[in-house]
Amino acid sequence: MKKIGILTGGADCPGLNSVIRSVVRKAVMEGFVVTGIKNGWNGLMDGDMRILDLRMTSGILDRGGTILGTSRVVPPFEPEKMKIIAENFKRSGMDALITVGGEDTLKVALDLYKQYGIPVVGVPKSIDNALSGTDYAFGFDTAVNIATECIDRLHTTAESHHRIIVIEVMGRYTGWIALEAGIAGGANIILVPEYPIDIDQVCQSLNERHKRGKMFSIIVVSEGARVKGYSLESFGPERRKSRRSSNVSELIANLIEEKTGYETRVSVLGHIQRGGTPSAYDRIISTRFGVRAVELVKENLFGKMVSLHNNKIRYVSIEDAVRKRKMIDKDLYEISKVFSG
Numbered sequence: 001m002k003k004i005g006i007l008t009g010g011a012d013c014p015g016l017n018s019v020i021r022s023v024v025r026k027a028v029m030e031g032f033v034v035t036g037i038k039n040g041w042n043g044l045m046d047g048d049m050r051i052l053d054l055r056m057t058s059g060i061l062d063r064g065g066t067i068l069g070t071s072r073v074v075p076p077f078e079p080e081k082m083k084i085i086a087e088n089f090k091r092s093g094m095d096a097l098i099t100v101g102g103e104d105t106l107k108v109a110l111d112l113y114k115q116y117g118i119p120v121v122g123v124p125k126s127i128d129n130a131l132s133g134t135d136y137a138f139g140f141d142t143a144v145n146i147a148t149e150c151i152d153r154l155h156t157t158a159e160s161h162h163r164i165i166v167i168e169v170m171g172r173y174t175g176w177i178a179l180e181a182g183i184a185g186g187a188n189i190i191l192v193p194e195y196p197i198d199i200d201q202v203c204q205s206l207n208e209r210h211k212r213g214k215m216f217s218i219i220v221v222s223e224g225a226r227v228k229g230y231s232l233e234s235f236g237p238e239r240r241k242s243r244r245s246s247n248v249s250e251l252i253a254n255l256i257e258e259k260t261g262y263e264t265r266v267s268v269l270g271h272i273q274r275g276g277t278p279s280a281y282d283r284i285i286s287t288r289f290g291v292r293a294v295e296l297v298k299e300n301l302f303g304k305m306v307s308l309h310n311n312k313i314r315y316v317s318i319e320d321a322v323r324k325r326k327m328i329d330k331d332l333y334e335i336s337k338v339f340s341g
């Protein structure tokens, strides 16, 4: 009989509860016991944890967020906290720790594994889809679907009012949501962090559309995209830090109005992309990830992250997964250009 701990860390996303349910189901089937750790790494620092049974984890497959709570505590840069976490884990009598999270959470898991010998297994989640080592991190599909629906809605109002609408989606370092939701929503211009924005080129493209009689346009931009030659500092770094919205969409809208005279509006989708019920795809992937994570514990395979490769569930070392971010697919970006303007 093994005792497994599970925590969800970093940003929440749809599908976390599906993983928790899946881990508990599979573990109970194997005769293992699962302890839920509350609020990410905080729960291991404060000893806030409780046994999860089938009853507590039934009916949560379709529920957004995480029943365990989460936090953005990132302690690998604070050795004292890492020591407390490692000691508390060892004292708890758990045999393995399943960490469900993105880049930051998995980096902490890797540190615990390498420096303190904690037997960890990672499960990748990221609405940004920015994790390497896996074709897919759950949460992304739901976010793309939500953003696409919003783009559809904004399309009709943009057309009625003959306006430009700049839609800001999440994605601090990578443009996956902007690219996929932009293609699915028929955006006229897609702007991503991977390629600095040439605002004159954007305006030229809008002018050409107007000449063709298209008096409205939809621009989708990742929050992490930057405009060549312009800084966002004028919006105040402190305000940006607390709100986590870069305001790049405001800057782009202002520049478009200034340079073209076209009436422009901004819509920042924000956390709506992370809330609510997971898509069917995210439910299925997170369920598959959860089962495989328990199997890895059973096989004593630690320091690994479950992953998706060609629609098969595999595993990779966490080290490989967090080494560098997965940037947008260049081929898909090229395809998006066929529809730009």
Ligand code: F6P
Residues within 6 Å of the ligand: 011, 072, 102, 127, 128, 170, 171, 172, 223, 243, 244, 274
């Ligand atoms: O990393 C996921 C993510 O949703 C990013 O896309 C976004 O920039 C960030 O988290 C927002 O974080 P918070 O919820 O802490 O404001």
